[in-house]
Structures are given as C-alpha cells and as structure tokens.
Amino acid sequence: MFLINCPYCGERDQSEFSCGGEAHIERPKQPTELSDDQWAEYLFMRKNIKGIQFERWNHIHGCRKWFNIVRDTSNDKIHAVYKMGERPPVK
Amino acid sequence: MSKNLRINKNKFIDQTARISFKFNNKKLYGYKGDTLASALLANDIHLVGRSFKYHRPRGIMTCGSEEPNAIVQISNDPSFTEPNVRATEIELYEGLEAFSQNCWPSVNFDLGGINNFLSPILPAGFYYKTFMWPASFWEKYEFFIRHSAGLGKSPTKPDQDLYDHQYAHCDVLVIGGGISGILSARLSAEKGLNTILIDDKKDLGGSTLYENNDIFKIDNENSNIWLKKQIEDLKKIRNLTIKNRTSVAAFHGYNYLLARENLTDHLSIHERKNKIRQRLWKIRAKKVVIATGAIERPLIFDNNDRPGTILSSSIKKYIDYYGVKTGENISLFTNNDSAYETAISLDKSGVKVKVIIDIRENSNSVLSKQIEKMGIKILRGYTVINTGGYKRIKSFDVKKLSNDGGSVVGEKITYKCDCLGVSGGWTPMVHLFTQSGGKLKFRNSDNVFIPDENKIPSEQISVGSSNGDFELDNVVNNTVKSIKVFLGLDKTNYEQLKIECSKEKQKRNIWLLPSDKPMFKTKPFLDFQNDSTAKDVKLALREGFKSIEHVKRYTTTGMGTDQGKLSNMHALGIIADSTGTNMGELGTTTFRPPYTPLTFGAIVGRNVGEFFDHTRRTAIHNWHVENKAEFENVGQWKRPWYFLKNGENMHQAVQRESKAARESAGILDASTLGKIDIQGIDASEFLNRVYTNAWSKLAIGKCRYGLMLNEDGMVYDDGVTTRLGENHYIMTTTTGGAASVLSKLEDYLQTEWPELNVYLTSVTDQYSTMSICGPNSKKIIKKLIPALDLSDENFPHMSFKNSIIDNVNCRIMRISFTGELSYEINVQSNFALNVWEKCMEAGKEFNITPYGTETMHLLRAEKGFIITGQDTDGTLTPSDLQMDWIIGKKKYDFIGKRSLYRSDTIRDDRKQLVGLLTDDPKEVLEEGSQLIESLEKKPIEMLGHVTSSYFSPNLNKSIALAIVKNGKKLKGKRLIVPMENENINVTITDAVFYDKDNERLNA
Structure with missing residues (x-):
C-alpha cells in the first residue's frame, strides 16, 4: 500500500487510486492507415518491467484526474509524479 | 488431584484477586494477571492438547505468541467460541472456559493417539504418496482426510462482538515494549516527535521487567528497577501514545502497518458488554523502529516434545513474573548461558535445579561462575539423547558428545525429572522487517539471521535483540547509538550509562543433536504443531526437494498456526548441514503477514451486514416494497424484479406483467440506468x-x-x-x-x-x-x-x-x-x-401495471434487443450481434473502429447472435446451456450457448437468444441443447420474434 502524491490533491493512500497501465502509449491519430500488426502493437503490447516503469494512474476516488508516475516496480518507490501532457522526467 | 505450584511472592500477579475458570470442564483457580497457561501450570497441568498428526500428548512449551502446542478452544457457545487460541497469550478472566483441541474422546485418552504407533508408515508426503491411486477414489479419501484434519472448531453462529478499524498517523512508530523499544520511544518522544509505542503484552518492559538477577545493572541499579523508572517517566510524555495488548500483524511498503489491539479479551464476560472487542489500527508512520526482540530456540533431540519440556526462558518468566513453578524436579538442557539465568531464578525461588546439561565443553562467563558458586551441577559436553514418560516427561537420558558433535559416546546416564528446560539460543524476530521488503544476512558466529543494514526498504530501523544484540550492554548502547543517527539527535541522556552484565564467551551449536539410536527410530520434533521431525526434512532432501520453500510445503514444517516461529531455524540448519550449504546462501522461507493470527472480526471491522457493501435504492424504493416487489441485485442497486399479486408465483407475475405492458400499459422504475x-x-x-x-x-x-x-x-x-x-x-x-x-x-x-x-x-x-x-x-x-x-x-x-x-x-x-x-x-x-x-x-x-426487470428482459427479448453483459460478454463485435447498421461506415474514426477489420474480427465463423425456437413451444431453455449440432461426431463441438431465454405470453411460446458459431448463415438450422436428462431440439431463427416491422412504436 503505497502513498501517491496526486499532483492535484497531494499525498493520498493507494486505495484511492487505480492504475491504468503503461504510460506514453499514444492512441494513433490515423488508425485506419495502420496494418493489423501496427494496430495490434498499440492495442495489446505492454511492457512489464522489473525496475523503473512509467505508469498512468487515476485518482478515481478523489479528483478523478489522470496523471503519470515513474515507479520502480521492484520496490514500489515512486520517483516522479507529473501531469498528463507534461514532459516525462529523463530516465 | 492437583498441586499448587504458586510461590507466594510476586508483584505482577494480584494474589488477592482469585479468578475461577474451567479447563476441560474442570473448575480451577488462578489470579488476576495470569495467562491461561500460567494458571494451568500453577495447577500442575502440563498436558493441554494433542499434536496434529500423531496425536501425541503436548504441553505448554513457551510463554508467548510462538507457542506451538498449548492451543485451545475458548468457550462452547456457538457464536462466541474461538479455536486455536494460544493458552500462553490469553489472559485469565472470570468464567473463562477452555477446551483441548484435536483429541477424542479426551485429551487424556485420545483415540487418534494410535497414529503415534503408525508413525513409521506416516512419513512426510504420506498423503500425497498414498492417496494417488486410483485417481477416481480421491473423493472417497478426501472425505476421511478432511474429517481427521483441522484443529479447532469454527463457530456455527454469527459473531456477536464489535470490531473497529482506526487510522493512525505518527512520526515514529516503535514496535515492542522491551528495554530497546522503551529507550527508542523515549528518545523519539522527548525530541518532540509524535510517537506511538506498541506492545503485545499487558505490561511494558519485556524480559527486563522481571529480571531480578543483580549481576545485571544499569547506572548501579538493578536493571529491572532502572527500567521501571524509565517506564514511569515515559508514561508522562504527552506526545507519546502507548498501546498495550496490541500486536503488529503486518508491515507493508511505505511504512503502512496493521496492528490488532485487544480491548476486552482479558475482561470477564459481563464487563465486556457493549465494548469493542478488538481494534485494527491502520498506521502510517514516517519512521518505524522495530524492537520486537528474540525468541528462544528449543533443541532438537529424540522425543523432545513431551509435556513438561519447556523453553528455559519461559520457565524463568513463569517463576519470576507469574510466580509459578513449572515443576518440582527441574533440569535444564542448553547450548548457551541463558539457561544459567533460569537456574539462578529457580534457585532464588527455592527450586533447586538438579542438573544442567550443557553441550559446550566449557563456559566461563559471570553467569557460569555464579552457577558454580551456587553449587548447581553442570554436565559439560553432554547431550540429552532421549526422554521418558508419556503424558508428562518423567526422565531423560544423557550421553557425552563426541568432539565433532556428530555422535555420542560413553555411558548413558538417566535422570528423573518432571520438567526439562531447553535452550538452543535465540532467534531475532525479523518477521516484520522482511515483510516490509528488508533482506536478511546470516551471522555465522551465533547462527542468526539479522537485518542487513544495506537492504532496508523504508525509513525504519531494527534495534535490540531483533537486530541480533542479545547482551544488555549491547542492547542499550547500540539502541541509543542507532536511534541517535536514525532520528538525528545531538545528545541523549543515555550516553555514558554504566552497564554491568554477563558476557557469553563460548558457543556451540548442533542443529540436530545426535542419538545412540539410528535416525529412523527417533522422533526429534522440529515443528511441534504439525508433527514434522528432522527425519521428515532429511527424507524430503533424499527425495530430491532442494528449495527450502518446497521442503517446507512437503513436510509442512512451519505451516501451523504458529508459522514455525520456534524451530524453522533448525529445519534450515538441518537442510544446510545435510546439503553442505552455508545457511546464508540457503536463506529463509518467506515471512508473510500476519505475524500472529488475526480474527476475521478484526479484519472486517464494521463492514458486516448492511455495511458489507453499499446498497443503492431508488427514490421510489419504498413504494415497491409496499407493493410487494421482489428485488434483484443489479450491481449495488436493488431493482424490483417482479411484483407479486394475489398469491402468484414468479412465473405468473411475469406473465401477467408482460401481457399488461403490451395490451394496455406498464410502468418501470428505470432510475438505476x-x-x-x-x-x-x-x-x-x-x-x-x-x-x-x-x-x-x-x-x-x-x-x-x-x-x-x-x-x-x-x-x-x-x-x-x-x-x-x-x-x-x-x-x-x-x-x-x-x-x-x-x-x-x-x-x-x-x-x-x-x-x-x-x-x-x-x-x-x-x-x-x-x-x-x-x-x-x-x-x-x-x-x-x-x-x-x-x-x-x-x-x-x-x-x-x-x-x-x-x-x-x-x-x-x-x-x-x-x-x-x-x-x-x-x-x-x-x-x-x-x-x-x-x-x-x-x-x-x-x-397500469408496474413491472420489474424480469418483464423488461422478457419484453426486450421478444424484440431481439440485446442487454450488454447478458447477451454480450466482451467477445462480440456489432457485426456479431447483427447490428452492422449501427456502424458509421463514413466516420473516419471512433473507439474500436480499426479493430472491426482485424483478421480475427472479419472471420466469418465467429459466434453470432441468433434467435432460437424450441420444437416444443412450452420448453424453456436454460440460460447458459450449450448448443451442439450432433451427438454422433466426437469430440462434440460446442457451437455456442443460450444467452437469454423466456416464455413469451404475447407469443405463447418459448423464445431464446443465443450466440452460435457462424450463426448468421444458419437460419433454419436445427441444433440440439443437451441437458442432463434430455436433448432439446431447437431451430435457429431471426432474433426478432415480435413486431418485426416496429408498427407498435407508433400504435
């Protein structure tokens, strides 16, 4: 049960949030121009890193805002939290 | 007839407050401050239960949460009863009723005891090996195995007690109220930090509280007196909260901890009325100090489980704290100095220790000199090889150890006794540290796993004996030193403390002590609750199990309600010795929460009954209730399912509602959409x-x-x-x-x-x-x-x-x-x-007829309208549902558009929504039943399943919706719905059964 520093509300218990999986996977602007393989890459393929991972989180039982975090999945340490659309911190 | 083994000197037990209780229906007496275990021992009762597998007589072995044997069933009230309660932890209260577990007809004469004689054919993995053939017999075997397994009895009626959850936030959480915990809490609180100190006992002070040996001195005062002053000062600090009778169950990431506080278990039944029984604290601490102490290890030798065999430090606590003699003819067996402390305590209380068997060749500490001065006999370099007695230890045999400790030599000496104290050294309680993600390192000098200071996962520190410091000077000095750094303190009042204590100089450790008998004829118990022996561990190794996690599960070592607190270390030691591995490389099995068992009540707190889940009711709900609605749960909503009128059953009500809606008017509460x-x-x-x-x-x-x-x-x-x-x-x-x-x-x-x-x-x-x-x-x-x-x-x-x-x-x-x-x-x-x-x-x-969800479902099925989640299951595209008309072909994009022409979604043999009509119009299909083409061709292919099925009063026949492989092209095809007792013939039809041209919309 980690604490997440929501960029809009501050530090809150993990139980207030839900994880939306890997961050920075942009929905293709022109899906119809993609091959099956390219579309499948967007649709299905996700990383599952042991270590530093960029993730989307939603303060679902709070402000309902989506934002990104940088989390080390091996020890749950959160290295950075940043708003949607902000530039991710360099690895 | 029972003896009174209480000595008349004690400040911890209130001997003016006599308490009556019952054990196995026998009325007994104890005093306020006793645990059930100390009261039983005072009544000379050692035999408390039977072991799990062999049903061997077992007695009280410890004085704390590590107790493997003395677990009892409390009360026989069907809602109040609680199984697997440790007699060493439950405080005596007026009217306490306790019963032995795992025995029939009684703990004194237990028929299951026959397993003890069958033990040669009940080795590790017996059940796995024996009940494999023939496979079809498993159900029969299981019936018997299930009946013979399990310890206590579950309550059969709902728990009447109240349980609470509460959040707490603090700067520093100190776990453990022994000397190192008290020092840590004081340093933290005096710095002005908001501090919580948690201890599982009723009194703070740990083992120093009742230490009466004057060789242990702090600032020229006996250690117990010095500590008492510290505790008194501590209680005056305002920003410190002390929680007694509270046990930390789990230490999660980000310093999130769960602790269970016992509020009423020590009170008599009438004093508990309307009080909260237990409170589960959910604590977020900025910093955590683990001061959970250490647990004494037993020694592993043949028949080391007879009632009357007790950890030496527990004997000391029973005599010094509870004022109870654990026997009248006590001997001690040890590999370290702590048994000497016990001998001295016993001697002071007038109990002469007959002999101390010490596996070490010599010992020249302050303690050993004190022992010698008192004239207590020590046999050095000897080991106990066997014990006698059945329901109580009566004697033990000793022999000289060979120099390498691998065998015994010389003549056997037999001593009579009624209690044997054992001490195999100490195991730091690192459970919480590892639960939080910390890694351990192995210290070879005294064979302990201690926290690795380079692998600490959060803002936390381990101090005292939970960090591997066992001697008073180290405990105090190292605690003060580490807390100073941890909390960033400049100077403390504890810098130049003068500490006197005994220093242990000689060490010798043998995980499995040798016997004069061949291994297969001995029973050196490792896990006393699950009856796994050193023999079983060795068998597992011979059978090829290498990982300690596998050996654990195969032999069930450490899998009882005590989770192997006592002797998991011996199992690891024996594995390491047998395989020639260093224990540090071998590592430990995983420590998982909870540290001690939690009641279900504490886990759920107030979230029971109507608080278990939210119930959402529409604004019209009360009207529905008044009009005899039966309700259906839809998510958290209560929706009227159908309305009963004039003694109807559900079918009749739905038929009436459906007809009324089509013939005149119906009304539905659709507020939940x-x-x-x-x-x-x-x-x-x-x-x-x-x-x-x-x-x-x-x-x-x-x-x-x-x-x-x-x-x-x-x-x-x-x-x-x-x-x-x-x-x-x-x-x-x-x-x-x-x-x-x-x-x-x-x-x-x-x-x-x-x-x-x-x-x-x-x-x-x-x-x-x-x-x-x-x-x-x-x-x-x-x-x-x-x-x-x-x-x-x-x-x-x-x-x-x-x-x-x-x-x-x-x-x-x-x-x-x-x-x-x-x-x-x-x-x-x-x-x-x-x-x-x-x-x-x-x-x-x-x-106008109010109708419920069942009628709504029926009416829409007549029209072939889908219900997402009933007719769809996340595997159907609009085209599969024959809803191609709703795809905006000209739209550039919408969510999911690109997927509609993936290779998989354009297959023409996908499952598709169709209607079904039964040959017999009265036959209503079961939702979820499978559809097949023929019974001849094997294996039989499942073509799809029924998603919705009703008897339509407006069409006067049974109708159904189904998804069927390639269904769009199969209109008119005959299929079979195979049921348990019959095969139902159906025909695929259009999914719209009623008013295909939508004329009624404008009627």
Missing part, C-alpha cells in the same frame, strides 16, 4: 468519437441509440443519448456499466483528446426515471400533461420534450426498450415518488 450529463462546445464531436454511429447531425430535442466499443472492437455498453441543447447531451448507460463508462470517457477526454472542450458529470442519482409503455401510454401522458402535444408530428419516436407534471419540471423522452409506444419521464429524484404516484393514478383506468 446510468446518466451522464455531457456539456461543452465539442460535445457532438466527442460523441462521434465514442459511439459507433454518427452524432453531428442529431437535431436538438432528438434521441439516438448508441453502441460503445472497446478499442478491441468488442461491444462495451449501449444506451440512448438525447441532445438537450446545442452543446448539451444526456447519455444513458446500462445500470452496471455507469461507473466504468464514465471512467472510460474521462480517460479519453483527459489523456487522448485534451483538445476537446467537454465536461462530464454523473447525474444517475440526481434524476429518477419512470418508463410508461404500452398502447395506452399516450393516453396516460395526456392525462398527466394535458398541454403537451403528443402527436407523432410534434413528439415523434426518438425525441424529447421539457414539460411539467404537477409543478415538477421533467424531461420526457419518447424512446422504447420494449417495442411498445413508450415514454420515459425523468425528474429530479426528490420529486420522483410523487410523480410516480401521479402516473399510477392517471394510469389506473388503463390498469
């Missing part, structure tokens, strides 16, 4: 992107049905959305999908399309919806709102009007889920009941 208010200049574009069909051209005041997909092209949700204004829509979703649809839409808005100016608000609870359908619905609306022009020209199907009913503003949509002419009235929820009653009144002359 999700409602999302959508506003913003890009609202139309937004809907274009989330629904499969086109929305830009929907005129204000019009409604449209929309289908929403996932990006994988599968149908996700559906509903009607109405354009209320230029930039204002109201979307309806399914009842169950409301929350997830809103989340999904928010996700797209915030992350993929932040350029869209759109705002979403859930208004599900704010608006209530009643749907009036049937050929007379127009007349009823006319009566309710005479001013409204209901002509098809002014108010056609799929449109909406703002109006007023009885001074209440309402939105009326002419939309239909039943295929009948139908109006949906949406009003602010606080007026809903009133408007509903107005509708009932206006509809009276048309026999």
